[in-house]
Amino acid sequence: MFNEPRYAELGIFKDGNGEWEAIYNSKPKYEGHRQPRVPLWGYLDQSDPKTQEKNIETAIEYGVNVFIFDWYWYENRPFLEDVLNKGFLKAENREKIKFYLMWANHDANSYWDPKNPDKSQIYWQGEVSREEFDGFADRLISEYLKQPNYYTIDGKPVFAIYEISTFIDGMGGQEQARDALESFRAKCIAAGLPGVHFQAIVWGDIPATLIGTPGDDTPTQDNTLNYLGFESLTNYQWVHFVRPNEDYQTYGEKAVAKYGEFDKDFSSPYFPHVSIDWDPSPRFEVATPEHLTGVTPEKFEGFLRVAKEYVDAHPDQPPLITINSWNEWSEGSYLEPDAEFGYGYLKAIKKVFK
Secondary structure (H helix, E strand, O other): OOOOOOHHHHOOOOOOOOOHHHHHOOOOOOOOOOOOOOEOOOOOOOOOHHHHHHHHHHHHHHOOOEEEEEEEEEOOEEEOOHHHHHHHHHOOOHHHOEEEEEEOOOOEEHHHOOOOOOOOOEEEOOOOOHHHHHHHHHHHHHHHHOOOOEOEEOOEEEEEEOOHHHHHHHHOOHHHHHHHHHHHHHHHHHOOOOOOEEEEEOOOOOOOOEOOOOOOOOOEHHHHHHHHOOOEEEOOOHHHOOOOOOEHHHHHHHHHOHHHHHHHHOOOOEOOEEEOOOOOHHHOOOOOOOOOEOOOHHHHHHHHHHHHHHHHOOOOOOOOOEEEOOEEHHHOEEOOOEOOOEOHHHHHHHHHHO
16 A cells, blocks of 8 residues: 555545555444554555565565566556556565566546445546557566566566456457457567566456357367466456355365366366455445455465365366465455554464475
């Protein structure tokens, strides 16, 4: 969290502390509701290199060895990029940890504004034109993908895309989208990289519109990803495919049961995902959104073990497990220590993987 200048364009977070404002102003919606969440480290500025140095040292100590940064591009310019440029890349210990980017190409809407009860208002469109895509591809390659600690698979920098349908729509169709990704790949090779590894965030947003092999007229999401040239997939949050209105244990059991389905339905490697929690109440001043109850580090540890079992059963692919999230306080899903559980979630990772 930090004071992103473009928040002023949206008329939100006027305290100057970015989304921290929503966290410390959050109120419990009912007796026993776990709000507000209080960070044990205080309300740190994520664009400060010293904050990132603390993040990196803590992550490495507890077994987290890759950061995936949400990366935004709206109205032909970046958004929320200072955490990378001024914070992480200026941290003196940045080489200790790998990182890669997920293009969070969803619409920027009033979901970010706690005071606005209408969450359907769109401030900036997530779609970009081919011209914009080509422009920021050059920027991504020069600024990030060539960094020595950028995470790679088979030597190729990994670049994840959050909303596949939004990307396709912006390009003007699937054929144009494939051409744009092939152009991105060619740019990487021209820059001295062995290519780029495109990773899809799998959920309902991926269109199932292409038929498969001759004689198979069933459109599938897998056909779409193969056509576009994606080489792996993972999830961003369990909330994308399980309703978050129950106890975390029951919710998580439904979510990890999907591992086998993803493995069966997709030909590209699936990297298992574990979500810590879901409670976006700080984004809602009055309404009570769907959220989880009964969340504990011990239950989280159990699902980490399921993910590890999946990875151990797939020794032919990189041992990557994604977790939501390091610091998604606005949605209640974070590894950073809080006043309630301390370092509990981080200790769970260390117990399972170190």
